[in-house]
Amino acid sequence: MKSILQITLLSLVAGSIATAGDDLHLASYDSDSLESVMAPSSLGKAVIESNYQKSRNLFLEATGGWVFAVGDGELTSSVNKALDKSAFGGKGYKSSADIHGRSIDDIYDTGNSFSLRLGLNLGSTFSTTGKNPIYSEKNNGRVFVRVSRTEFDGGLTSLGYIDDCTLTGDFHDYQDWGIALGYERDFGQGRLRPFVGFEAGIKFVDDIDVNFIAEKGHHGSTYNDVTLYDDSVALGLLFSFGIDFDVTQSFTVGIESGIGYQTGLDEDDSDLAEFEMEELNDAEGNFWSVPVLITGRINF
Numbered sequence: 523m524k525s526i527l528q529i530t531l532l533s534l535v536a537g538s539i540a541t542a543g544d545d546l547h548l549a550s551y552d553s554d555s556l557e558s559v560m561a562p563s564s565l566g567k568a569v570i571e572s573n574y575q576k577s578r579n580l581f582l583e584a585t586g587g588w589v590f591a592v593g594d595g596e597l598t599s600s601v602n603k604a605l606d607k608s609a610f611g612g613k614g615y616k617s618s619a620d621i622h623g624r625s626i627d628d629i630y631d632t633g634n635s636f637s638l639r640l641g642l643n644l645g646s647t648f649s650t651t652g653k654n655p656i657y658s659e660k661n662n663g664r665v666f667v668r669v670s671r672t673e674f675d676g677g678l679t680s681l682g683y684i685d686d687c688t689l690t691g692d693f694h695d696y697q698d699w700g701i702a703l704g705y706e707r708d709f710g711q712g713r714l715r716p717f718v719g720f721e722a723g724i725k726f727v728d729d730i731d732v733n734f735i736a737e738k739g740h741h742g743s744t745y746n747d748v749t750l751y752d753d754s755v756a757l758g759l760l761f762s763f764g765i766d767f768d769v770t771q772s773f774t775v776g777i778e779s780g781i782g783y784q785t786g787l788d789e790d791d792s793d794l795a796e797f798e799m800e801e802l803n804d805a806e807g808n809f810w811s812v813p814v815l816i817t818g819r820i821n822f
Contacts, residue, residue, distance in 0.1 A: 587815035589633035595809030630674035641666030663707035687737035
């Protein structure tokens with residue numbers, strides 16, 4: 523009987539030790555599991571941070587294409603007057619001017635525009651508050667600064683008449699540099715996304731000169747480098763729209779258009795005074811335009 527009690531007691535003690543060992547092992551396992559849930563592994567954190575790095579908000583975009591001058595904006599105004607001491611007439615000879623206003627579209631061919639944009643996507647956020655980094659993507663648009671170059675090739679344009687003889691203008695090229703701030707917003711989050719945007723800035727426009735070509739045989743002559751407008755600073759506005767396509771996660775191509783407006787230029791009457799046609803540049807040179815641009819964007 524005593525032997526049976528001893529054997530039973532030993533069995534109970536052994537079972538208790540084994541059970542305690544199992545509980546201790548389970549407690550250690552549960553502690554590790556809880557910690558792994560509360561804080562991500564170094565590998566998981568690296569993946570989250572890597573995804574965020576791939577979606578960093580900076581981007582650089584190059585654009586190039588065409589600019590079409592539209593609307594009723596004029597570069598030269600009409601002049602109808604007698605020219606008492608004009609350079610078009612000989613000594614003591616009086617003539618008269620019948621000059622018609624000409625628009626940017628009348629004078630220049632289709633323009634070319636090139637630009638670089640450096641911007642910031644507003645959609646990606648990364649929070650390191652607490653033990654759990656959080657990465658999220660939202661469609662909040664993008665802001666940017668654009669530096670641009672625009673050129674229109676000049677050419678021959680009939681301006682009207684001096685007396686009954688034609689006067690032709692050979693216009694020099696139009697050139698400007700611009701800098702603008704803007705905002706764009708996508709619609710949708712797929713690889714193919716339409717967008718709209720708006721930007722405003724200033725343009726530094728080179729002086730605009732013209733060569734006057736008077737008809738031969740009637741005090742005919744060519745007067746070169748007659749200045750219409752001085753170097754100017756103009757305000758430029760653009761409402762844009764287009765479509766972007768993600769070729770890869772880091773590279774996007776697209777097409778962009780819109781409607782732009784540019785304010786007037788600074789008149790220079792010093793040369794026109796010799797021809798008694800100071801009114802020729804009263805049109806101020808403001809105009810509307812429609813760009814058609816191809817874009818390529820790298821996301822950092």
